[in-house]
Amino acid sequence: METFGQRLRAATDARGPLCVGIDPHAALLAKWGLTDDVAGLERFSFTVVEALADRVAVLKPQSAFFERFGSRGVAILESIIRQSREAGVLVLLDVKRGDIGSTMAAYAGAYLDPDSSLCADAITVSPYLGVGSLRPAFDAATAHGGGVFVLALTSNPEGPGIQHARTAGGRTVAQTVIDEISQLNRGAEGLGSFGLVVGATIGETGHDLSEVNGPLLAPGLGAQGGDPAGLKAIFGESLRNVLPSYSREVLAAGPDRVSLQAAADRAADACRAVIG
Numbered sequence: 001m002e003t004f005g006q007r008l009r010a011a012t013d014a015r016g017p018l019c020v021g022i023d024p025h026a027a028l029l030a031k032w033g034l035t036d037d038v039a040g041l042e043r044f045s046f047t048v049v050e051a052l053a054d055r056v057a058v059l060k061p062q063s064a065f066f067e068r069f070g071s072r073g074v075a076i077l078e079s080i081i082r083q084s085r086e087a088g089v090l091v092l093l094d095v096k097r098g099d100i101g102s103t104m105a106a107y108a109g110a111y112l113d114p115d116s117s118l119c120a121d122a123i124t125v126s127p128y129l130g131v132g133s134l135r136p137a138f139d140a141a142t143a144h145g146g147g148v149f150v151l152a153l154t155s156n157p158e159g160p161g162i163q164h165a166r167t168a169g170g171r172t173v174a175q176t177v178i179d180e181i182s183q184l185n186r187g188a189e190g191l192g193s194f195g196l197v198v199g200a201t202i203g204e205t206g207h208d209l210s211e212v213n214g215p216l217l218a219p220g221l222g223a224q225g226g227d228p229a230g231l232k233a234i235f236g237e238s239l240r241n242v243l244p245s246y247s248r249e250v251l252a253a254g255p256d257r258v259s260l261q262a263a264a265d266r267a268a269d270a271c272r273a274v275i276g
């Protein structure tokens with residue numbers, strides 16, 4: 001079975017290193033001339049999938065914007081995950097789950113087991129209960145060829161308060177997460193399937209990403225002020241494993257399909273110029 005890391009590498013080699021987030025903000029629905037309800041959510045999401053599924057390496061639906069419409073929103077999330085995967089684009093579900101191991105096993109079943117209608121290629125998780133508590137997600141990903149991205153150095157300004165704090169051993173909390181994920185990718189053939197989330201806004205922090213050998217999701221480009229030109233300072237020699245991610249900056253170009261595609265192409269070109 002091909003691993004998630006191998007599938008991601010093939011996708012970025014073929015289509016360029018770009019992830020586009022599907023974040024149906026109320027403000028974007030209004031900008032697109034859509035109603036802030038389930039019908040607007042559906043039109044918005046399917047338009048993005050139809051415009052970009054054969055163009056970008058990864059689509060990243062943000063679960064929160066679907067959950068806010070309850071079960072009918074989650075049903076649309078299920079549909080776009082299925083349609084996107086059928087169209088050949090990898091789906092990273094940004095759902096940021098994290099809990100004690102026994103509960104984490106249920107989340108892993110929901111998002112990484114192919115028998116679930118919410119199964120994606122990969123998910124985001126939070127290590128706040130300890131990286132070890134995420135073990136059921138790592139095991140499910142290994143069993144089913146999926147991927148897991150663990151929050152390490154997030155793009156928001158509140159992140160460093162906790163992520164840069166020092167543990168008893170002297171390393172930062174983020175470096176501890178980075179090192180544990182690096183261990184999981186040891187011995188992987190090609191790119192590992194266990195990734196990290198490292199914001200494109202954080203600048204140079206002195207964290208060592210050189211041993212990760214897994215994908216590095218870089219959100220925060222565009223709307224949050226991150227710029228592809230800043231990626232080298234953050235990622236250094238690990239630049240080749242970076243998966244830059246844009247949501248609002250690209251989505252704001254809709255609803256016209258050609259404009260959405262042009263915005264994604266511009267973002268991909270800007271990232272390719274830095275990452276190669």
Ligand SMILES: O=c1ccn([C@@H]2O[C@H](COP(=O)(O)O)[C@@H](O)[C@H]2O)c(=O)[nH]1
Nearest residue numbers: 062154155199219220223224246247248
């Ligand atoms: O550190 C993080 C982790 C996740 N995100 C998510 O990415 C998108 C960013 O959207 P933009 O419109 O491009 O700002 C959003 O879904 C966040 O929840 C992040 O921004 N930072």
